[in-house]
Amino acid sequence: MAVLQFREALREAMAEEMRRDPDVFLIGEEVAEYNGAYKVSEGMLREFGPMRVVDAPISEAGFSGLGIGAAMVGMRPIVEFMTFSFSLVAFDQVVNNAPKMAYMSGGQFQVPVVFRGISGPGQQLAATHSWSVEALYTHVPGLKVVVPTTPAEAKGLLKTAIRDNDPVIFLENESMYGNKGEVPDGDFLLPFGVADVKREGLDCTIVAWGQGCLTALAAAEHLEKEHGIRCEVIDPRTLRPLDLPAIVRSVKKTGYCVTVETGYPTCGIGAEIAALVHEHCFDDLDNHVVRVAALDVPMPYSKPLLQQVVPSVQRLADAVKKAVYFRG
Amino acid sequence: MAVLQFREALREAMAEEMRRDPDVFLIGEEVAEYNGAYKVSEGMLREFGPMRVVDAPISEAGFSGLGIGAAMVGMRPIVEFMTFSFSLVAFDQVVNNAPKMAYMSGGQFQVPVVFRGISGPGQQLAATHSWSVEALYTHVPGLKVVVPTTPAEAKGLLKTAIRDNDPVIFLENESMYGNKGEVPDGDFLLPFGVADVKREGLDCTIVAWGQGCLTALAAAEHLEKEHGIRCEVIDPRTLRPLDLPAIVRSVKKTGYCVTVETGYPTCGIGAEIAALVHEHCFDDLDNHVVRVAALDVPMPYSKPLLQQVVPSVQRLADAVKKAVYFRG
Amino acid sequence: MTTISTPPSTPKVEPTSAQLMDWYRQMSLIRQFEVKCAQSYQQQKVGGFCHLYVGQEAVAVGSVAATKPTDYVITAYRDHGHAIARGMDIMPLFAELYGKAAGCSRGKGGSMHFFDKDKNFFGGHAIVAGHIPLAVGLGWAAKYRKQDRVTLCYFGDGAINQGSFHEALNLAGLHKLPCIFMVENNGYGMGTHVHRASAVTDLKLRTGDAYGIPGKEVDGMDCIAMYQMMKDALEYCRNGHGSLFLEVKTYRYRGHSMSDPQKYRTKEEVAKYQEHDPIGRLEKLLKEKKLIDDAKVTALNEEIHNLVEKASAEADAAPFPTSEDIWKDVYAEPFAPYLKR
Amino acid sequence: MTTISTPPSTPKVEPTSAQLMDWYRQMSLIRQFEVKCAQSYQQQKVGGFCHLYVGQEAVAVGSVAATKPTDYVITAYRDHGHAIARGMDIMPLFAELYGKAAGCSRGKGGSMHFFDKDKNFFGGHAIVAGHIPLAVGLGWAAKYRKQDRVTLCYFGDGAINQGSFHEALNLAGLHKLPCIFMVENNGYGMGTHVHRASAVTDLKLRTGDAYGIPGKEVDGMDCIAMYQMMKDALEYCRNGHGSLFLEVKTYRYRGHSMSDPQKYRTKEEVAKYQEHDPIGRLEKLLKEKKLIDDAKVTALNEEIHNLVEKASAEADAAPFPTSEDIWKDVYAEPFAPYLKR
Numbered sequence A, B: 001m002a003v004l005q006f007r008e009a010l011r012e013a014m015a016e017e018m019r020r021d022p023d024v025f026l027i028g029e030e031v032a033e034y035n036g037a038y039k040v041s042e043g044m045l046r047e048f049g050p051m052r053v054v055d056a057p058i059s060e061a062g063f064s065g066l067g068i069g070a071a072m073v074g075m076r077p078i079v080e081f082m083t084f085s086f087s088l089v090a091f092d093q094v095v096n097n098a099p100k101m102a103y104m105s106g107g108q109f110q111v112p113v114v115f116r117g118i119s120g121p122g123q124q125l126a127a128t129h130s131w132s133v134e135a136l137y138t139h140v141p142g143l144k145v146v147v148p149t150t151p152a153e154a155k156g157l158l159k160t161a162i163r164d165n166d167p168v169i170f171l172e173n174e175s176m177y178g179n180k181g182e183v184p185d186g187d188f189l190l191p192f193g194v195a196d197v198k199r200e201g202l203d204c205t206i207v208a209w210g211q212g213c214l215t216a217l218a219a220a221e222h223l224e225k226e227h228g229i230r231c232e233v234i235d236p237r238t239l240r241p242l243d244l245p246a247i248v249r250s251v252k253k254t255g256y257c258v259t260v261e262t263g264y265p266t267c268g269i270g271a272e273i274a275a276l277v278h279e280h281c282f283d284d285l286d287n288h289v290v291r292v293a294a295l296d297v298p299m300p301y302s303k304p305l306l307q308q309v310v311p312s313v314q315r316l317a318d319a320v321k322k323a324v325y326f327r328g
Numbered sequence C, D: 001m002t003t004i005s006t007p008p009s010t011p012k013v014e015p016t017s018a019q020l021m022d023w024y025r026q027m028s029l030i031r032q033f034e035v036k037c038a039q040s041y042q043q044q045k046v047g048g049f050c051h052l053y054v055g056q057e058a059v060a061v062g063s064v065a066a067t068k069p070t071d072y073v074i075t076a077y078r079d080h081g082h083a084i085a086r087g088m089d090i091m092p093l094f095a096e097l098y099g100k101a102a103g104c105s106r107g108k109g110g111s112m113h114f115f116d117k118d119k120n121f122f123g124g125h126a127i128v129a130g131h132i133p134l135a136v137g138l139g140w141a142a143k144y145r146k147q148d149r150v151t152l153c154y155f156g157d158g159a160i161n162q163g164s165f166h167e168a169l170n171l172a173g174l175h176k177l178p179c180i181f182m183v184e185n186n187g188y189g190m191g192t193h194v195h196r197a198s199a200v201t202d203l204k205l206r207t208g209d210a211y212g213i214p215g216k217e218v219d220g221m222d223c224i225a226m227y228q229m230m231k232d233a234l235e236y237c238r239n240g241h242g243s244l245f246l247e248v249k250t251y252r253y254r255g256h257s258m259s260d261p262q263k264y265r266t267k268e269e270v271a272k273y274q275e276h277d278p279i280g281r282l283e284k285l286l287k288e289k290k291l292i293d294d295a296k297v298t299a300l301n302e303e304i305h306n307l308v309e310k311a312s313a314e315a316d317a318a319p320f321p322t323s324e325d326i327w328k329d330v331y332a333e334p335f336a337p338y339l340k341r
């Protein structure tokens, strides 16, 4: 077990898989000579050379499609979006060609491509550069959507994603790249569709992933210390497939459920989970599911505004209190 | 009051607004010389000429952006997508440049553009051509999303959309273009954010719009005749802004709520409405909100399969029965 | 700028009589297939959009004839001709059109989405130009694996104005990928003439200075010219010179799709092109060469007619997919347990 | 193909001494603004991505100088220089960088999103090439309204490989819109040299045969050459000849953004370009013309320095937007009642 940064764990996963399987290659903007805009692929060009670590022009639709086409003949491309905000210029490739090829060809062509990169609001990048794309992509059958929270998950889930035979959307977060954690050496894979109970508790279930999960853990800590509210934090880790049983199990225990996400509130992941939880726990809930999300506006640049738009530990904690105390 | 086809009502709205306001023009593929792929703009080239009814190359990102840019200087472009499935190659323009310009410029530049066209599964067009885009666009603050159900609404809402100072997504449906209905002459405008009670009932609320609303009305008819279940059908008409009070009023009366949509079930409009209804009617609901949507798969071509994937009158009726009878 | 070395003008390979006969047969088969397809569409056995290849037969037949089975072929939604030229049986094609389980895409794709992995036929794609980046990926894979495979990518004149065409060709030019980009310029994108859609209508010029990909023009109503041009083009790509862009001048006799009133052109215009009908031209040559006579032509068409009728009938009688098939192939695990059901 | 009539090579207009002095002042102002901006970034008064214009000053100053106030100007995220050249006050620019309510975009846009409606400055756009179709829309509006306005659209060498560039230029070429597309070729898209991103590196060639839009090259380190080329270009567009593509050879001295280690180039390379520094070159000329001397230069820079410091301090002292402002301008109704709150 080594202690690695989140970005190092991602790099280790990619490098190990590339050593294992010659069909795996990485393509994206600045991934090679620049060593990655966020240094995730640092040193990989040196080890694997320019055919396997490939700098792409600013042509997201072009190189996403390149990855999909190569995947149709059994290669396993890792397509890096500098941020998933830029995947929107390649949207048709990602939501049509990648997830529907298997179905439209009657199962003849699988598309084992991984699209990975940053999602979520960064440091004051303003409206067009601050997308949280979970909801957009989880909406689409044929895609799988993965959001690691810890460095170990970053490695274990990315290795699984690369070996998976379906197109995988793998969402990372700039503010988490430097986070450190223990990461199992070698062939460590985590399964899709299996949630992780990041913190146990009896009073309220919080469903959160990635950046939002760290917010949830901090809020849970605060709530227990200051208010004696013991939250159970469930991290789905993959939003599609979703480990609904794990969420339901927890809600049946606590009777309360709060979701948190950095994306827009309308038709978000929180809406889906709320609908599902109400469908499966109607008689167990002591209050409706409470959703915490970014405010319903484009991301502003100005720091004090941005800090209010993105869900904070305080806003989440207040929401949990409101949820569990609402009867009186 | 004339009786018009849905497509004629749309044409009347556009023509009237173009006569009123020289800044209004229509651009899209085959809208001019071909008279529209679905004959919505038939005859408009003759009346308004090639500068105001403009055939575009197959460049959705290009001509969407053209519309947005022209709108920034006060023109009121109507951009027709032959179907909204093709808006996905222009996604960045529609979800970034259009809805965020006003915010990012501190209110200096409004974007009064209307994007209109077909949404929803057509006649066996298969996976890439059968998108219901409501959820994708309603997700995005800065956009308004309109879905007319009757020819009168088609005219009244489109005229409002053209005069609106924000970008509007206006969703039509191929199978409804031939539908006839009474349409008020002249300056008839319908406000955004005001739902219409399409059918009154005491037993169960069905929230539905566009194609799904017609399915809902048929199902309501059947349910009352065959089972004495009196459904109230609420048509929001605009999904953003959403007339939540109207929905809540109805659910408080009926105690049951079912949503229906032709789009994918995950993170759909149904999920949002379900979450909202639970938030606002927790103590009034006798059962959780039930969602009916397309099955969670890409649209298949084969007719018998497609008919099962798209919500049918039967499937909706069964869902309502299951919802209201679930206790015993 | 990157200097452009155009294909070597080697003396043209002369096709054998057997080849010519084979092409004549293939083109006739495609045409009769399409005629039957139109009939079945009227009978509502075919749904969705249906784009016929009538008039363009020489393009698919002449170009595919020059390829190896190991080469990759990908095209747009007007894909019936390419599929047949690539050697796909017509029964599974009819079955696909009729939405049957025996279809080449198991009834999930329809007219616009024919696929055949064994034949290295990568579809059948309905989003205009959306498949061109996929072709670049196929070319990339071949280069990466050092395989002797050329990717042949067909698209229409209307596709040239899509951003994905631009991004794909720049990538192909940049990496000198073994790809042949073939625009079937039939004059129209739906009802819009090239002159009204493309700022530059001499399409073969659009890729040289822009992407360093040489452009060549060829007569798409002449399958021999198609074959010879493709022979050179494939040679050029196999020798690692990079990509090529071929502008094929052709014409579709039928409407854009089955639901096209065709007000944008005159009957005379259509008739003018039909004078150069690719099948008629080859037939004339074969008669001159005494390879066929009227009797033989009648017999051959008779034989093809029967083949087509038989295949269509078989497909018509074949079963539809089952409800369970709805859930199949959404993910690689045939029945993903986690789908909302 | 559409024959290309290139701009008339009219005898070059010679700028007046007053103009030269003004440009020298503007370029110096831009540079000092950027230097202060870098300093404030280090002090974390500026957030997000911040792309400096140092080295490219002559491009914005020389080109904007040739425009009328009624012309439309739009650019990408490296927009400080263009905004200043267009005559925007620097206090609101600093205020925008510091996220203040007094910012030119009310603190909502930041460095990449400067806007000024009164100055016909349409931003400031962060999605590479995403603004080029907007420029086509501005050109369309001018033509539609029969107004004498030319749209000037700036973007970088990296933007050329985006699909939206392609779709936009085809539309502009097709409708002969009064648009000048100016690529500021500073050699790099982030850390990627043009040679590694563009199949054809002689960028001025990429639009002629492809879109019927003539391409011209100009020295972007020489504001006089910029001005003269733009004079001709504007003339060409105003006379209804259609669009033009100008490849401007320039160079950025600083990193791509504030967080760029610049391992992709050598100090020597940067130094080589700095020998042709646009400000230094003009200063030399002005001295030859006896319009300035060292004393005057020092005084001028002193004066600009004080201006910059004063504006920055004012902006720094100005208030942030309020929580209510979060909800403002999402929709045209300043505070849309129906937003989820």
Ligand SMILES: Cc1ncc(C[n+]2csc(CCOP(=O)(O)OP(=O)(O)O)c2C)c(N)n1
Pocket (backbone or CB within 6 Å): B029, B058, B060, B082, B086, B089, C051, C078, C126, C127, C128, C155, C156, C157, C158, C159, C160, C184, C186, C188, C189, C190, C256
């Ligand atoms: C992105 C996109 N926009 C629009 C369409 C609708 N559409 C289908 S075919 C077609 C015309 C294409 O013409 P061309 O490329 O010349 O091919 P042809 O039909 O002539 O073979 C159009 C506009 C589409 N399928 N995809």
Ligand SMILES: Cc1ncc(C[n+]2csc(CCOP(=O)(O)OP(=O)(O)O)c2C)c(N)n1
Pocket (backbone or CB within 6 Å): A029, A058, A060, A082, A086, A089, D051, D078, D126, D127, D128, D155, D156, D157, D158, D159, D160, D184, D186, D188, D189, D190, D256
């Ligand atoms: C669609 C998109 N992809 C990627 C990026 C990230 N990005 C921002 S600037 C840049 C380089 C652009 O280079 P160039 O166009 O030459 O402009 P310059 O920075 O040199 O002025 C990249 C890759 C982006 N903003 N948008």
Ligand SMILES: [Mg+2]
Pocket (backbone or CB within 6 Å): C156, C157, C158, C184, C185, C186, C187, C188, C189, C190
């Ligand atoms: Mg065509």
Ligand SMILES: [Mg+2]
Pocket (backbone or CB within 6 Å): D156, D157, D158, D184, D185, D186, D187, D188, D189, D190
């Ligand atoms: Mg550059």
